[in-house]
Amino acid sequence: MGPPLPSSTLELGVGSNGFGGMSNVATSMSMGNDFGGGIGSAMSVVSHGRPSVTGLDRSMERSIFLELALAAMDELVKMAQTDEPLWLRSLEGGREVLNHEEYMRNFTPCIGLKPNGFVSEASRESGTVIINSLTLVETLMDSNRWLEMFPGVLARTSTTDVISSGMGGTRNGALQLMHAELQVLSPLVPVREVNFLRFCKQHAEGVWAVVDVSVDAIRDTTGVPTFMNCRRLPSGCVVQDMPNGYSKVTWVEHAEYDESQVHHLYRPLLSSGMGFGAQRWVATLQRQSECQAILMSSCVTSRDHTAITASGRRSMLKLAQRMTDNFCAGVCASTVHKWTKLNAGNVDEDVRVMTRESLDDPGEPPGVVLSLPLRSGCQSPHRGYLISCAMSD
Incomplete structure (x- = not known):
């Protein structure tokens, strides 16, 4: 595909990600250290009206998606690894919350400025999960498995376009467009409908990262609404393998949403991160992975006189999923x-x-x-x- 894009500090160049099928239009975009200039100028090209999506437009759009994904991945990993003063402990519950002033000093918003009337919400959580990194990555990159893993958080998921399926038979470098509806279990909290890029990258042996970032500002001329009730800034998880099939997961959630659509009783809940925050994603992941590990285990305790077969356990799991759904x-x-x-x-x-x-x-x-x-x-x-x-x- 010609000369590769300048790589970020994480060495996320195009050549190492396996995007050989893309147009070399991407090579003309400069990423720089803050990723701001290249993406902003590229957005200005695509966001103007065009009568139809030609092959060149499609190639340009995909190259912009690639650059946006690289910038989002760089931001996610930095936010996952950086502590104070970027992340502070809240007085209530000791949760990690984002220092927005410090964030604005260190990061250039890769999807543009916050829309009028929107408020910011950001949180970070770490935990140990009974699942290895490869299985978790495959789950996140499959919309159906992702929905099954987070039944109370996700109402609907779909993959709208696969830009890259990865390289070498793995998910390293996989990039795809997805649609999801995020929910809180209350009719007074509107569902968050988001269109976003999901990008997967292997950073080292047993270390993976999966990042999401909204694309509405880019695709406003292809029929997708420019302003939805929520924008997903670089969010996702960094997964590191641990012994005995466990992994350490660091989850970052960062979003901007229209608070006027939320009932006033639920606004403190959302601003604290209890509604859509990282702690909810990690807690759900831990619970679901433990449930699957128990149901799929071949070990039966000596006190269990009503042993359930493997097929019976799978049926129980499906029944529990239907009840929850x-x-x-x-x-x-x-x-x-x-x-x-x-x-x-x-x-x-x-x-x-x-x-x-x-x-x-x-x-x-x-x-x-x-x-x-x-x-x-x-x-x-x-x-x-x-x-x-x-x-x-």
Whole structure:
């Protein structure tokens, strides 16, 4: 593909990432140390209207995606490895939160300035997980497996374009466009719909990193909305193998979102990172990996007189997944299911009744599903409790 792009401090050059199939248009873009100039100028070329996507436009777009992915990877690894003063311990719970002033001094926003009315949210968490780096990377790069691993966080996922599948039969250098809906288990928190690049890179033996970054500002002329309710700044995880099949995961979450769409009772929850923060991703990953390790284990304790076969354990796992998915679908307002607000004269204004039809969803009988989340301000002792049931014909 001609001369490679200038590599970053992490040696993430094009030549080492296996993007030989891309146009050498990318070689004309200068990354520099802050990655700002090249990406900004390239965006200005693509963001202007064009009647159709030609081969040259497609090649230019992919080269911009590559440069953006490299910049995002560089930022993620630095944020994962740098401590104070970039990351500070919060007074409540001791969680790590981002020092935004220090961040602005050290990083150039790779997707442009924050939109008016948006607020920032950033967190970092580390933990040990019963999963090796290769398995975790494969899970993150597969939209279906990613959805199964994070059932309470993700409502819908899809891979819209594979720019590179990696090199040497591995995920090293894999780059793809993805779409996801992130959720908090409350109908008063809108689903975060994001279109983003996911880039995977092996940094050393047993050390991998997977980074996400929004691409709406680049693809605003291809039918994707420019301003969604959330933008995903470089976020993701750095995974390092440990003995006995474990790995150490450092997760970074950094986003900007429209706070006006969130109910005021939930704004402190989101700003603290409890809603979409890194600690929620790591806790979910730990729980799911432990569950799979137990169910798939061939060891049976001597006290277990009702041993379950391997196929039985897999069936239990699938049943648990369906139960979790159905419950989350009854709480959240994802586009996976279309909900309709039921207006009835004898229903108190503090109660919002939502309905949807269940036709052929696994684990649900056909009929009407009711969801009754109590609105904030309700004086009921069960305030916030949700009732979800299905009524068959």
